[in-house]
Amino acid sequence: MDKYICNYRTIGDISTTDSSFLPSVYDFYKNDIIMPKKSQDDMILLLGKEYGLNKVLYSELDRMTADSAISLINYNKPESIRNISTHDIWQLPQNLATSRFYKDFYERFVKIGDSPKII
Numbered sequence: 090m091d092k093y094i095c096n097y098r099t100i101g102d103i104s105t106t107d108s109s110f111l112p113s114v115y116d117f118y119k120n121d122i123i124m125p126k127k128s129q130d131d132m133i134l135l136l137g138k139e140y141g142l143n144k145v146l147y148s149e150l151d152r153m154t155a156d157s158a159i160s161l162i163n164y165n166k167p168e169s170i171r172n173i174s175t176h177d178i179w180q181l182p183q184n185l186a187t188s189r190f191y192k193d194f195y196e197r198f199v200k201i202g203d204s205p206k207i208i
Contacts, residue, residue, distance in 0.1 A: 143182065187207075
């Protein structure tokens with residue numbers, strides 16, 4: 090029987106210790122995988138119009154958001170190609186239109202009193 094958390098299906102009877110775990114997960118979700126119809130630039134424009142997403146400089150970020158940016162940029166990259174200044178950083182402003190995203194973000198990921206921004 091499928092279980093739902095936050096409107097998403099979760100894996101019911103697939104064992105995480107079984108050697109066929111990844112193929113089983115793929116089979117479970119294969120009909121739910123949706124290929125994007127818009128390019129990255131189109132999505133950024135759409136998010137900019139809808140929610141005020143804007144490009145920011147690394148130097149403009151608060152400490153916690155800057156630390157998140159470094160983690161995202163450096164994720165799974167060799168040290169030789171890590172360079173913050175060559176990456177675009179897009180920040181979701183905190184306002185009435187984005188309040189539901191920030192509420193979820195803080196409930197799930199922010200465990201201390203600071204208030205990082207979604208990037």
